Amino acid sequence: MSITRPDIIVQPNQQNNIIELLNAQQGYPAVNVTQTLRIQNKTDVIVYVHKTDSKVDQMVGGKSLPMHWQAEISLENLNCIVTCSGKQGRINVEVLS
Numbered sequence: 001m002s003i004t005r006p007d008i009i010v011q012p013n014q015q016n017n018i019i020e021l022l023n024a025q026q027g028y029p030a031v032n033v034t035q036t037l038r039i040q041n042k043t044d045v046i047v048y049v050h051k052t053d054s055k056v057d058q059m060v061g062g063k064s065l066p067m068h069w070q071a072e073i074s075l076e077n078l079n080c081i082v083t084c085s086g087k088q089g090r091i092n093v094e095v096l097s
Helices: 018-023
Strands: 008-010 036-041 047-052 063-065 070-074 079-084 089-095
Touching (some): 008 018, 018 089, 036 063, 036 079, 047 070, 063 070, 079 089
Antiparallel strands (some): 008 089, 047 063
């Protein structure tokens, strides 16, 4: 069963760790790096999704999600970092498994 969570604000020019941000949401089950997520960009800022266990070197690298696009991310024991450049973004995350 999938669970859609409240929107997450993506701070510009920062590494936004999605697992940590999801687990900070009160009243929802914990999420871990073995799960699959569906991430949707809800703003006009392009957000970038990085599947990695290390620091992200480029804020505009990774899988790009333009406005209203979504991507299904199977974490496969890696972390999920979301970045954007310039101004704040907003995403919605659905935990699929």
